[in-house]
Structures are given as structure tokens and as C-alpha cells.
Amino acid sequence: MADTNGLFNAEVFGKHNFDALDDIYTSDARILPPGAPTIAGRKAIKEFWSNMIQATGAKAAVLESVDAMLAGDGVVEIGRATLTIQDAAQIEVKYVVYWKQEDGRWKWHVDIWNTNA
Amino acid sequence: MADTNGLFNAEVFGKHNFDALDDIYTSDARILPPGAPTIAGRKAIKEFWSNMIQATGAKAAVLESVDAMLAGDGVVEIGRATLTIQDAAQIEVKYVVYWKQEDGRWKWHVDIWNTNA
Numbered sequence: 001m002a003d004t005n006g007l008f009n010a011e012v013f014g015k016h017n018f019d020a021l022d023d024i025y026t027s028d029a030r031i032l033p034p035g036a037p038t039i040a041g042r043k044a045i046k047e048f049w050s051n052m053i054q055a056t057g058a059k060a061a062v063l064e065s066v067d068a069m070l071a072g073d074g075v076v077e078i079g080r081a082t083l084t085i086q087d088a089a090q091i092e093v094k095y096v097v098y099w100k101q102e103d104g105r106w107k108w109h110v111d112i113w114n115t116n117a
Numbered sequence: 118m119a120d121t122n123g124l125f126n127a128e129v130f131g132k133h134n135f136d137a138l139d140d141i142y143t144s145d146a147r148i149l150p151p152g153a154p155t156i157a158g159r160k161a162i163k164e165f166w167s168n169m170i171q172a173t174g175a176k177a178a179v180l181e182s183v184d185a186m187l188a189g190d191g192v193v194e195i196g197r198a199t200l201t202i203q204d205a206a207q208i209e210v211k212y213v214v215y216w217k218q219e220d221g222r223w224k225w226h227v228d229i230w231n232t233n234a
Contacts, residue, residue: 030195032211034151034231038183038195066155069215069227072189076215076227078147078155094149096213096229098186098193110186110193112213114151114231 001075001099001106005063013061018050025111026102032112057086063095074109075099081113092116118192118216118223122180129166130178138163142228143219149229174203180212191226192216198230209233 004024011020021042025031030040031048039048052058060083067078081093095113099106121141128137138159142148147157148165156165169175177200184195198210212230216223 032195032213032231035234037233038211070189071191071193071215072187074188074193076188076191076193078149078227094155094229096149096215096227098188098213098215110195110213112211112229112231114149114229116154117152 001065001068001077004106004108005065008063009061012049013053013058016050016053018046021046021049023105024108026100026107026109029107029109029111032110034114058083060084071098073101075106118182118185118194121223121225122182122196125180126178130170130175133167133170135163135167138166140222141225143217143224143226146224146226146228149227151231175200177201183211188215190218192223 007020008024011017025042025045027042029042029045030038031045032038039045061081063079063081065077065079069076077097079095083091083093093113093115097108098110100109124137125141128134142159142162144159146159146162147155148162149155156162178198180196180198182194182196186193194214194216196212200208200210210230210232214225215227217226
């Protein structure tokens with residue numbers, strides 16, 4: 001699971017490699033972003049992150065797991081993230097991810113977050 | 118689980134009966150509110166809702182389940198809520214709740230939400 005979180009920072013935010021999201025989200029994942037309706041399906045999720053990262057000039061998303069609770073064949077994770085956007089400004093975020101396995105990889109099946117301030 | 122969601126609206130928002138939160142949240146629940154850090158433990162959660170409801174004059178929180186996924190001995194729920202605050206203004210919210218059983222009741226163990234706009 002640290003692999004998945006690392007990919008999000010290094011590939012998606014660092015290199016704008018949005019195809020790495022295939023290894024991060026399940027095909028029928030849902031994200032619940034602040035300030036927008038729920039987005040369903042990996043294709044739409046890839047568009048969301050592509051637009052968001054390009055619009056904000058985001059450069060990094062460092063994720064830190066706070067707690068991970070085994071939940072059947074999935075895991076419920078509480079975490080915090082630090083997003084670095086334009087001019088090195090940082091935004092503190094907290095999140096809950098419901099992880100499921102797909103094709104032998106742990107991926108995000110439900111992903112919701114909000115800001116601390 | 119509809120019982121629990123109904124209590125939240127009728128008792129907590131409708132009657133300011135904050136002790137009803139004993140039947141809604143597990144004793145070691147965590148909430149992740151927008152604009153504030155994570156709050157851990159039912160006692161602190163009761164203070165949060167008491168302060169929030171009295172500060173905003175909130176009168177109703179109508180919850181609607183969008184999806185509920187069995188996750189071991191818990192459930193991961195995606196839902197939407199309509200909060201009615203002062204002067205009948207309404208706020209649309211979406212949420213993820215990780216449900217667990219405690220003392221034979223289904224309760225919210227992790228609760229995170231954000232607004233759509």
C-alpha cells in the first residue's frame with residue numbers, strides 16, 4: 001500500500017503520468033472531492049486529477065497513513081496529505097480511503113478528503 | 118442503520134439531544150470535519166456537534182444512503198446529506214461512513230464529509 005501512495009506522489013503529481021492512476025484506483029472507484037460532486041469510474045477520475053493538477057500547478061502530494069483498519073477483504077485507511085501547489089504553497093488535507101484488491105494490487109476504491117482549514 | 122441516520126436528524130438536529138450521539142457513534146469513533154482537524158472519541162464528537170449546531174442554527178440533517186458495501190464485520194457507506202441551517206438555507210454534503218457494531222447497534226466509527234460547492 002505504501003507503493004500505491006508513493007506512485008500517486010512520484011508519478012501523478014511529480015511527472016504528470018496520469019496513466020499511473022490505473023494502478024492506484026480500481027476501475028469502478030469513486031472519489032468525493034471537496035467542492036464538487038462525486039466522480040465515478042477511473043476514466044473520469046483520471047480527468048479530474050489531470051485537470052486539478054494542471055489548474056493548480058500542484059507538484060507533490062505526500063501521503064501519510066494515520067490508521068489502517070482491516071475490513072473484510074478491504075482496508076479502511078485514515079490518512080493525512082500535504083499538497084504542494086504553486087509557489088511552494090502547501091495545503092494540509094485529511095482523507096479516508098477504502099482499499100480493495102484488483103488484479104493483485106491494493107487500490108483505492110473509495111477516496112474522500114477535505115482540508116483542515 | 119436507517120434508525121441511526123434518523124436519530125441524527127430527529128434527535129440531534131431536531132431536538133438538540135446530544136446524548137443521542139451515544140447511540141450514533143462508537144465510543145472511539147473519529148470524525149474528519151471540513152475546516153478542522155480530526156476529532157477522536159465520542160465525548161469530543163458530542164462537543165463538536167453541540168457547538169456546530171448551536172453556532173449555525175442548524176435544524177435538520179437529512180441523510181440518504183447512496184451505497185453500502187459490506188466490509189468484514191463493518192460496512193462502508195457512501196451517502197449524501199442536506200443540512201438545513203438558519204433562514205432555511207440548505208447545504209448539500211456528501212460523506213463516507215465506516216460502520217461498526219457496538220453493544221448490538223450499528224454505529225458510525227469513522228465519519229468524513231465535505232460540501233459539493
